[in-house]
Amino acid sequence: MSNSRALVIKSVKYGETSLIVSCYLEDIGFKSFLVKGLYSTKKSRFSKAHFFPLNIISLNYSYNENKNLGYIKEVKSEFLFDSIYTDVQKSSVIVFLSEILNNVFKEELQKNQDLFNFLLNSLLWYDKTKNCNIYHIKFLVELTKFIGFYPNIKNKNDIYFCLESGTSTNVKPINEFIKGEDLRLFNNLLGMKFEDLNTMSISRKSRARILNKIIDYYSLHLQMFKTPKSINVFTEIFK
Known part of the structure; x- marks a missing residue:
């Protein structure tokens, strides 16, 4: 597992409960990840707000160059914006x-x-x-x-x-x-x-x-x- 700051570039709902998130990571560049269970009826460890456009987040992730999508284990907001999402x-x-x-x-x-x-x-x-x-x-x-x-x-x-x-x-x-x-x-x-x-x-x-x-x-x-x-x-x- 690796850790990096990242900017969320795009997120698209995948199936009934998951999300595909494209991010620009400080350590490896532009990559996409599958976030499972975000829209599940069960409580998810992720928040939809984490994946707002251009949100700045900190990721604990795994990524294999031989696969199209990586896996996010943990995510938290690196900064809390005051006005970008409310104005x-x-x-x-x-x-x-x-x-x-x-x-x-x-x-x-x-x-x-x-x-x-x-x-x-x-x-x-x-x-x-x-x-x-x-x-x-x-x-x-x-x-x-x-x-x-x-x-x-x-x-x-x-x-x-x-x-x-x-x-x-x-x-x-x-x-x-x-x-x-x-x-x-x-x-x-x-x-x-x-x-x-x-x-x-x-x-x-x-x-x-x-x-x-x-x-x-x-x-x-x-x-x-x-x-x-x-x-x-x-x-x-x-x-």
């Missing part, structure tokens, strides 16, 4: 980002300590902050540092950002790009820390446009990436 906007952000991460981790299977630390620290910051409506955009931009296609801004005076090449340019790209005020805001986000996000004001329409461009950016650079199903509900809540 409507924040909870919608968490569901949306968990869908994104589930797509990303299909291709990012191995452990990455820097990535784990980023996920952990950014979630803890978001839980404590108030009224930040661009956290999800900053999160998605920063996530690209760890998966290989962080935007390359050659010069802040360049007038286009080409989504396909991932670089800024003064030559109008043939395909998808960001330009104008949206590019200025995008560049500002790149150089900003999470703790400074509340100093930045972006209109609802600009947020929606930039988010859609970032989703397109992910689609161009990750073969298995699919637009999250929750994006429509998410967009409605942020109107």
Whole structure:
């Protein structure tokens, strides 16, 4: 048996009483586990709350690379969030980002300590902050540092950002790009820390446009990436 901190990425009910939980573990990366008896009429040693999206947990587990699913012996919450699951906007952000991460981790299977630390620290910051409506955009931009296609801004005076090449340019790209005020805001986000996000004001329409461009950016650079199903509900809540 091994012990590790982990982030819950996705959970799906399996059969009548069980759950398949996909987690990003600090020590071995992205893995899936079968949790038996969670929905049984008998009292389970696990709680459904342990497996909420992006919950940070501590696992005692066994995993065999020759099998598709591992086994969780014990689980406990590593941190108790104050607002992520009770605030409507924040909870919608968490569901949306968990869908994104589930797509990303299909291709990012191995452990990455820097990535784990980023996920952990950014979630803890978001839980404590108030009224930040661009956290999800900053999160998605920063996530690209760890998966290989962080935007390359050659010069802040360049007038286009080409989504396909991932670089800024003064030559109008043939395909998808960001330009104008949206590019200025995008560049500002790149150089900003999470703790400074509340100093930045972006209109609802600009947020929606930039988010859609970032989703397109992910689609161009990750073969298995699919637009999250929750994006429509998410967009409605942020109107």
